[in-house]
Amino acid sequence: MKSGGMTNAVETPSGKGSGDENFPVGSFLLPAQLRPHVARYYAFARTIDDIADNPDLAPEEKIRRLDGFARALETGEGGPDYAKALSLRASMAETGVPFRHGTDLTIAFKQDAVKLRYRDWDDLMGYCNNSAAPVGRYLVDLHGEGTRCYPASDALCNALQVLNHLQDCQKDYRALDRVYLPEPWLIEAGGAIADLEGSRSTPALRRVIDRCLEGTAELVRQARPLPDLFRSRRFAMEAAFIWRIADRLLRELQRRDPVAERVQLTKGQFAAAGLWGVALVLRTPRPRSFQGG
Structure with a gap:
């Protein structure tokens, strides 16, 4: 990468940016x-x-x-x-x-x-605890909200990570031979890693996707109280916005096939999630100990 006339020999930019994420990055709500x-x-x-x-x-x-x-x-x-x-x-x-x-x-x-394969849900959550949960914890600490918010924040961030894995399950396999879906689950269901090469999910692969979605649904449930924990109204709106995105994307993946198509929210669904988050927080009192926005 070139920067200021010098070649950076370490970075390998993919061209992805904040607009490619499932969630708003540093939005105007913060x-x-x-x-x-x-x-x-x-x-x-x-x-x-x-x-x-x-x-x-x-x-x-x-x-x-x-x-x-x-x-x-x-x-x-x-x-x-x-x-x-x-x-x-x-x-x-x-x-x-x-x-x-x-x-x-x-x-x-x-x-x-x-690491290209995962054993079970706990193995996958171990990865998410380092790849996703730190993002939420960073934001929690940046806003001075306290470690009491970590469990719900971890649940939301880990849910988003698994949803992203499911969205990209075929792409990750083809490009990197990396499969986050637990391989033993696939074998148990009568399938194989090669099922990810198809034009649509096999019955076995669909059962594994649904099993991952069951675990993700529980994470989304655990994350639901997060906006109510925040003293900052603006941060609470951002959290509610992101929670709604996770909930909507979960529902989309429950009814659509991420192997057959790219499953993502439309601009309208994304905007609606933001409005929902703002409205939710506006009608919910903030903890009284907080001073400021």
Whole structure:
């Protein structure tokens, strides 16, 4: 990647941006003074995710680069090739957010470099606890909301991660030979990994998708109280917006086949989720201990 006339030999940008995500990244609902910090966090996460998903890099090279980002974030070492990590480090130092919410992501993406199959739901949740939950925890800590919000936040972020895995199940298999659907579940259902090559889900693959959706539905249920926990009205609106997106996407995947088509929300569904989130929070009192928006 070229930046300021110099070639960055570490990053491998995919071209994806915040518009490619299932959820709003640093939307206008968040307090304006915090949005630049969210942007730095997203830039870091997008960069290391692109490295992990690059099909042209060997696993050991992915790990070397991801270790460099983790080291730069923790210690400030690394130079211009790790500018995204150094920028996030400065942001976290300013806001007091723990570095681990960034370094945990590198743990997950190093796992992506070498782990291509998953055993069961607990195995998948172990991955999500590093790849998705830190994002919510970062936002919770950035807003000063406290660790009491972590369980519901983790549930929402992990639900979004699994929904994304299901959306991309065929693409991940074809591009990276990476399958997040538990392989033993597929074998138990009478199927095989090769079922992901078809033009639509086989009955066995559909049963596994539905089984993952059952677990995801429980995560969405656990996440439902999250907006009510936040003292910040704007952050609560953002959380309600994202929860509604997860709930709608869950329902879409329950009735549609992610192998046969790209399952995602329409612009209208996305906008409706935002309006629902705003309306929900406006009619819900905030905890009295909070001062400000």
